Amino acid sequence: MASPLPPDPHCHCWSKLPSDLLRLVFDRLGFSGFQRAKSxxxxxxxxxxxxxPNNQIPWxxxxPCKGGNDNDYCLLFNPEEKKMYKTPNLGNDFAKSFCVATYRSWLLMQPQYKYMQGHQFNLYILDLLTRERIDLPAFESGFGLTCPILWIDEKTKHYLVIGMSDEDYAISFKKxxxxxxxxPTSLQECFSMVFKDKKLYCLNYGKLNILDFSGDDTPLRVFKTSVSGCLKPLPGGYGIRRAGIPCKDQLSHFKVNVVVTLAGHVLIVKCIRPSLSKIWNFGIYKMMEGGNNKWEKLVSLGDEAILLDLGITVLAKDMPGIITNSIYFSNPTPYFEDKYDKNEIFIFNLDSNKVQQLHLSACSSFPCLSRSRWFLPSFKRQ
Incomplete structure (x- = not known):
């Protein structure tokens, strides 16, 4: 019987790779690849x-849609794995609040009206992965913080919260x-705001304002242009009432969002849902060089996808779990209501010009959770 061959001195075992090299590999892996590699x-x-893991796709x-200590968690769905994760206990008041904005893995939480006393709004910021919490001072308002913006530097923990106070003026709070x-800059009746690269993009039915927050003091308005070239008045309401059909289904819906692309281009996304229809239609307009009310209609996003809840685009090419040339959006009920309808998640593909609903069989075991939104979690910790 032949003796076994001696080990080849030029054959290297994967398990013997230097730790520094492995760390470089792990730091470049997405969530699913990271989980496979570590096994x-x-x-x-x-x-x-x-x-x-270095996550680059939306989750x-x-x-929870009802208050109570039994609903102090939420579910996270990873489209790449098509797998659902359950968070740990997020605090006794988590189900008594609702999320009005996200930034990476941080949530801006606002109390539900039925758990409030008077018109004092006590907001807080919560990291849903580490449960780190930052309480914000109360402010008085009839409707809370509308068009809210949340930004956090995860290394220094500097944060900025911006929103409209009863649609009359914009307010901010930073660390x-x-x-x-x-x-101070006049920002009235803004219904869509995005914060990117220390600039605040504010949209109303008349103007688009861009404010620079890079200074330490008062933000400076660096740009203003008309948006009348791509916006039309809000469509009418009911028209002819039809018996046996809920009022909310007889309303036509019209929503407009400002979006900032990876390259810094400004887009306006019009979302229209006709009366008696559950299908959303979309129109995308790009601000041309120089502004001055010059907008062109886009028919393609190229290799990017829009996360409408965040007002940004992300690179989707060669990214498993995310579809290029698509709009990721939710079909939200007004966030200031205490009673929520089922809030579904959708993807609109500009290639097929069709909307597909994300079916999540894993959610059937959790009927108490119904409100949903797309977000871009970060698993990096400094």
Whole structure:
């Protein structure tokens, strides 16, 4: 019987790769690839404990729709794996609040009206992965913070919260402030705002304003242009009432969002749902060079996809779990209501010009969770 061959000195075992090299690999992996890589062997698992996945695709978060200590969690759906994760306990008042904005894995939470006393709104910021919480000072309002914006530097923990106070004026609160401050620049009746690269993009039915927040003091308005070239008045309401059909289904719906692309281009996305229809139609307009009320209609987003809830685009080419040339959006009920209809999640593909609903069989076991939105979680920790 022949003796076994001696080991080849030029053959290297994957488990013997240097730790520094493995960390470079792990830091470039998405969530699913990260989970698979750490199960290769014990040495890879050991190195993975000092790394975090680099997520670049949107996840879906589903919130509880009823208050109570039994609903102090939410569900996270990863489209790449088509798998649902349940968060740990997020606090006794989590189900008594609702999420009005997200930034990476941070949520801006606002109390539901039935749990409030008077018109004092006590908002807080919550990291749903680590449960770190930042309480914000109260402010008085009839409707709370509308068009809210949340931004956080995850390394320094500097944060900024912006929103409209009863649609009359914009207010802000950042780390180090002792109270909410009114933004001096006139921003009235804004219904869509995006914060990107220290610039605030504010849209109403008349103008688009861009404010620069890079300074330490008062933000400066750096740009203003008319949007009348791509916006039309809000469609009418009921028309002829039809018996046996809920009023909300007889209304036509019209929603407009400002979106900022990866390259910094400004888009206006019009969402229209006709009366008696459950289908949303979309129109996308790009601001041309120089502004001055010059907009062109887009028919393609190329290799990007729009996350409408966040007002940004992300690279979708060669990214498993996300579809290029698509709009990821939710079909929300007004967030200031205490009673929520089932809030579904949709994807509109501009290639097929069709809307597809994200069917989640995993959610059937959790009927108490119905409100949903897309978000872009970050698993990086400094």
């Amino acid at each position: 290769v062997c014990s040495s890879w698992l050991s190195v993975s404990r000092s790394c975090q 879906m978060i589903r919130f 180090g402030d002792t109270s909410w401050k009114q933004i």
